[in-house]
Amino acid sequence: MAQKKVALACSVCGSRNYTIAYSPNRTHRLEVKKFCKHCGKYTMHQETR
Known part of the structure; x- marks a missing residue:
């Protein structure tokens, strides 16, 4: 069975x-600082969800 993304x-x-794997244990939305190739920063x- 495949993981939900x-x-x-x-x-x-x-x-x-x-994309990340879905985790039902997370109570609130994940927020991380990542590089956006469209914004360039x-x-x-x-x-x-």
């Missing part, structure tokens, strides 16, 4: 650049 979206431009990325 969740996308990480850039908070500035909204593009979904990264490091921005906050939020977990989308």
Whole structure:
């Protein structure tokens, strides 16, 4: 059985650049600072569901 995937979206431009494995143990959305290739800089990325 395949793992469920969740996308990480850039908070500035909204593009979904990264995917991570879904974890039901997380109570709130994951926020990490990642590089956005569309913005050209490091921005906050939020977990989308």
